[in-house]
Amino acid sequence: MDHLPDTVNKLLSSSHTETYVSHIPAAINEENISTTPVIVGVDEAGRGPIFGSMVYSAAYMPETFENCLNTGDAEDLKFGFDDSKKLTDVKRDELFGYLWRQTTDENLSEEKQQSIEKLKENIGYVITGISARDISSGMSKYPPTEIYNLNEQAHDTTMEMIRILKEDNKLNIKHVFIDTVGPPASYQKKLEMKFPDLKFTVSKKADSIYPIVSVASVIAKVTRDMHLKELNKIFLREDINLGSGYPSDPNTVKYLKENVTSLIGWNPVFTRFSWNTTNNYLTENNEKYGTLEIKWEDDFITTGRKRKNGGDIVSAMKPSMYDGVLTASSFYDIN
Amino acid sequence: MSDDEQQLPCVNLKALNSSYTIDVKMLPCKTSSISPDKVYKTTELDQLYPEPKETTDGKEVLYLRGRKLIGESIVLENQTAYLCNKSGSNETINVELKVDFLGNFEREGNTSRLTNEKENLLEYVELTNNIMS
Numbered sequence: 001m002d003h004l005p006d007t008v009n010k011l012l013s014s015s016h017t018e019t020y021v022s023h024i025p026a027a028i029n030e031e032n033i034s035t036t037p038v039i040v041g042v043d044e045a046g047r048g049p050i051f052g053s054m055v056y057s058a059a060y061m062p063e064t065f066e067n068c069l070n071t072g073d074a075e076d077l078k079f080g081f082d083d084s085k086k087l088t089d090v091k092r093d094e095l096f097g098y099l100w101r102q103t104t105d106e107n108l109s110e111e112k113q114q115s116i117e118k119l120k121e122n123i124g125y126v127i128t129g130i131s132a133r134d135i136s137s138g139m140s141k142y143p144p145t146e147i148y149n150l151n152e153q154a155h156d157t158t159m160e161m162i163r164i165l166k167e168d169n170k171l172n173i174k175h176v177f178i179d180t181v182g183p184p185a186s187y188q189k190k191l192e193m194k195f196p197d198l199k200f201t202v203s204k205k206a207d208s209i210y211p212i213v214s215v216a217s218v219i220a221k222v223t224r225d226m227h228l229k230e231l232n233k234i235f236l237r238e239d240i241n242l243g244s245g246y247p248s249d250p251n252t253v254k255y256l257k258e259n260v261t262s263l264i265g266w267n268p269v270f271t272r273f274s275w276n277t278t279n280n281y282l283t284e285n286n287e288k289y290g291t292l293e294i295k296w297e298d299d300f301i302t303t304g305r306k307r308k309n310g311g312d313i314v315s316a317m318k319p320s321m322y323d324g325v326l327t328a329s330s331f332y333d334i335n
Numbered sequence: 336m337s338d339d340e341q342q343l344p345c346v347n348l349k350a351l352n353s354s355y356t357i358d359v360k361m362l363p364c365k366t367s368s369i370s371p372d373k374v375y376k377t378t379e380l381d382q383l384y385p386e387p388k389e390t391t392d393g394k395e396v397l398y399l400r401g402r403k404l405i406g407e408s409i410v411l412e413n414q415t416a417y418l419c420n421k422s423g424s425n426e427t428i429n430v431e432l433k434v435d436f437l438g439n440f441e442r443e444g445n446t447s448r449l450t451n452e453k454e455n456l457l458e459y460v461e462l463t464n465n466i467m468s
Contacts, residue, residue, distance in 0.1 A: 273400045
């Protein structure tokens, strides 16, 4: 599958979370790896949709290369890396293509080809795709105190990618820039405690502010989109369109409505069952959509925020009120 | 027989289909009643298992609507299990299929309960055998 980047092939290798680590670029070779300060940018793609993996990417480059990306300086190679959401699909594919494709388009000007080679020689990356299956199962553990929520999954993934770059690749990391959707301060503190010798900047919109985060943003977005497109090809007919995976997208709604099955619901390889959108089909309107009503222990306890607080649920249990789903001994275990 | 004497249901062994056996996997959830045609005709059961199949600490893994379920087999020594169905006003017990595999599953995060439930079941079987012998 040489028409796909290695990041995508790696994600296609299983229905679980997978990590791909690129080779260390030529500008940071073995001889000067410990003396070349690098900066790292981290961003994600696909946090909100109901379909596909959530892909995290950590891109890095020598600190001295920073001026070559989107700075407007004389050294700027003018590739146009930016927040991936601001770029078109075609532009994103083009930019990531410069990094993963073995050969450069010979029709490009010599100057452009040299710029692309310079880019390849300076940028390395690691990506982790947290699969839909793992997102779902992590968020659906029981009892609720065991739930591995999306923020924790995201933070752990980011820290593991940094560990890979620092310990496995032995990079001399000078500064890590991270884009976050949650509160930056507490996340930054968490990272600094885990890696006390590294400098972090956690910020909202970091993908627009720091060029290396823009690179990570593009790698994550293209990898996620290409992966989902391949899954669509493997598991679904060509004419079926999953849409963006957001509940506001008519194609997504159409897919969910027309393809729901009685027991499974939808293909677990690319569907996140932990999203509330699925409840409409699998728990609230079983008759309408022809799905089997399945009640879990959580449904007999309480719902919403209280479920996540663990402690409250125990006192809320009244086994005698319920018929059949739990035995008394089941409750004793939780107590 | 007096009116207040309870009538015991009879057991119908003629309903047993000896051409097939069944794997029984007890899952920690409750469903509304499923008609036999839906049970026998579903083609979705294979999709409960990831490809390739997985184990955790030697225990079987399946996924149902995003939940990871981990299970272990229950071996009933010197016992044979059957799948039964009730019918008629006297609730005749129809013995339908011989159980080839019996497994108990729990949600990921709650697998410690497997041991407790297994012990309870084996204790129940032993107690029943003692009463019946």
